[in-house]
Amino acid sequence: xxxxxxxxxxxxxxxxxxxxxxxxxxxxxxxxxxxxxxxxxxxxxxxxxxxxxxxxxxxxxxxxxxxxxxxxxxxxxxxxxxxxxxxxxxxxxxxxxxxxxxxxxxxxxxxxxxxxxxxxxxxxxxxxxxxxxxxxxxxxxxxxxxxxxxxxxxxxxxxxxxxxxxxxxxxxxxxxxxxxxxxxxxxxxxxxxxxxxxxxxxxxxxxxxxxxxxxxxxxxxxxxxxxxxxxxxxxxxxxxxxxxxxxxxxxxxxxxxxxxxxxxxxxxxxxxxxxxxxxxxxxxxxxxxxxxxxxxxxxxxxxxxxxxxxxxxxx
Amino acid sequence: xxxxxxxxxxxxxxxxxxxxxxxxxxxxxxxxxxxxxxxxxxxxxxxxxxxxxxxxxxxxxxxxxxxxxxxxxxxxxxxxxxxxxxxxxxxxxxxxxxxxxxxxxxxxxxxxxxxxxxxxxxxxxxxxxxxxxxxxxxxxxxxxxxxxxxxxxxxxxxxxxxxxxxxxxxxxxxxxxxxxxxxxxxxxxxx
Numbered sequence: 001x002x003x004x005x006x007x008x009x010x011x012x013x014x015x016x017x018x019x020x021x022x023x024x025x026x027x028x029x030x031x032x033x034x035x036x037x038x039x040x041x042x043x044x045x046x047x048x049x050x051x052x053x054x055x056x057x058x059x060x061x062x063x064x065x066x067x068x069x070x071x072x073x074x075x076x077x078x079x080x081x082x083x084x085x086x087x088x089x090x091x092x093x094x095x096x097x098x099x100x101x102x103x104x105x106x107x108x109x110x111x112x113x114x115x116x117x118x119x120x121x122x123x124x125x126x127x128x129x130x131x132x133x134x135x136x137x138x139x140x141x142x143x144x145x146x147x148x149x150x151x152x153x154x155x156x157x158x159x160x161x162x163x164x165x166x167x168x169x170x171x172x173x174x175x176x177x178x179x180x181x182x183x184x185x186x187x188x189x190x191x192x193x194x195x196x197x198x199x200x201x202x203x204x205x206x207x208x209x210x211x212x213x214x215x216x217x218x219x220x221x222x223x224x225x226x227x228x229x230x231x232x233x234x235x236x237x238x239x240x241x242x243x244x245x246x247x248x249x250x251x252x253x254x255x256x257x258x259x260x261x262x263x264x265x266x267x268x269x270x271x272x273x274x275x276x277x278x279x280x281x282x283x284x285x286x287x288x289x290x291x292x293x294x295x296x297x298x299x300x301x302x303x304x305x306x307x308x309x310x311x312x313x314x315x
Numbered sequence: 316x317x318x319x320x321x322x323x324x325x326x327x328x329x330x331x332x333x334x335x336x337x338x339x340x341x342x343x344x345x346x347x348x349x350x351x352x353x354x355x356x357x358x359x360x361x362x363x364x365x366x367x368x369x370x371x372x373x374x375x376x377x378x379x380x381x382x383x384x385x386x387x388x389x390x391x392x393x394x395x396x397x398x399x400x401x402x403x404x405x406x407x408x409x410x411x412x413x414x415x416x417x418x419x420x421x422x423x424x425x426x427x428x429x430x431x432x433x434x435x436x437x438x439x440x441x442x443x444x445x446x447x448x449x450x451x452x453x454x455x456x457x458x459x460x461x462x463x464x465x466x467x468x469x470x471x472x473x474x475x476x477x478x479x480x481x482x483x484x485x486x487x488x489x490x491x492x493x494x495x496x497x498x499x500x501x502x503x504x505x506x
Binding site: 025026028029030033034035037038039040041068298301302303304 | 409
């Protein structure tokens with residue numbers, strides 16, 4: 001079964017995630033070299049299609065591609081024909097007519113990567129679609145947790161914050177579940193999806209109680225731009241009930257770790273001092289981002305990406 | 316580890332079926348002793364020598380050579396491992412790599428690097444290994460030690476130290492273990 005795209009975690013399944021995590025160990029070593037660059041993807045072209053703002057994801061993909069010796073095509077929506085009214089389909093067909101091997105796409109609408117994969121022969125990598133999925137973020141989170149604990153299976157992971165609008169949460173629930181973790185979603189009811197019965201996770205409104213036996217506290221960004229829609233009475237009340245304050249950190253088990261996908265709203269969902277603590281893995285997440293994205297690009301373009309049968313991958 | 320240099324054999328798609336035993340464990344042991352002495356003789360000692368085993372088949376051979384050299388000369392030499400997957404010329408045609416990450420915890424500059432692999436076949440793995448080594452530094456010299464030279468070279472590469480020359484057919488496979496060397500073929504699971 002050939003894996004061609006990473007549009008969502010379901011394209012990979014457990015076997016695919018494991019392959020990417022073990023490939024990441026190789027790229028960790030490559031990144032520590034005097035010359036952190038290998039010729040693995042020489043002659044391959046990767047295009048970035050970013051319809052939404054991004055700093056860390058785009059820079060991280062860019063660095064990953066350069067360390068693999070791939071050529072990159074930059075496409076920024078603000079200075080392109082999209083401004084003149086070109087449709088998504090026409091843009092993608094133009095880009096792929098120039099001969100690209102992969103397109104990394106970020107778009108405000110859910111499902112765009114799946115549409116794109118119908119219109120082009122290139123591999124599609126989802127760098128975030130609406131509030132749907134952000135699979136490479138999940139893969140780097142899985143890698144960060146695996147590096148910390150040796151495995152993900154059996155770990156209790158609390159994901160707290162704006163679950164409703166978070167693509168990171170959706171991909172992470174799928175990925176953590178595939179890897180055998182126990183997941184608790186903590187958020188005010190207004191910031192939980194309407195129906196979570198089909199989600200393989202528990203939900204809770206009691207942040208303090210769920211912190212006690214958690215191994216990983218995964219904080220999500222409070223999407224301040226949505227504040228006018230009044231999902232919470234006030235930010236101060238939100239911080240009081242669902243913010244990771246220093247007092248809450250003191251209640252954690254000794255081995256527990258704190259993660260955040262960034263960008264952080266210090267003082268809202270996470271106290272200013274918390275990301276600097278020893279058990280906060282926020283900077284590990286960023287540096288693992290490059291490594292894991294190298295693994296994703298190499299997995300799709302550098303191997304025949306043939307997974308052994310029975311990997312549970314969809315398509 | 317079965318050698319699968321030229322025609323990629325996808326993992327989990329077949330099993331190695333041994334047809335004949337080429338060397339037994341004593342044979343492998345004796346060949347490694349002889350190669351250890353040859354390395355010493357050729358380089359007039361162990362000064363500046365480092366061993367690099369290629370993932371995955373060359374790693375245990377490199378470690379064994381280092382143990383032998385320590386016993387003969389009483390001197391420990393650095394042993395590293397190298398995974399050449401990212402330097403291959405058939406990228407995209409092969410399955411996901413199975414080896415371990417590269418581990419070269421020493422400087423190669425001005426050292427004599429002895430590459431160690433289990434089977435020398437087309438020479439393409441060694442070509443990739445030499446490319447990789449250059450990224451780590453500029454060695455004084457690069458030498459090659461292999462347990463089996465099975466012919467069918469596609470590049471101008473020759474070994475400096477050989478356990479055994481073994482004429483083979485292209486479609487055959489050679490399996491090198493510490494317990495012996497076997498010639499056989501891959502049988503697909505379906506048949």
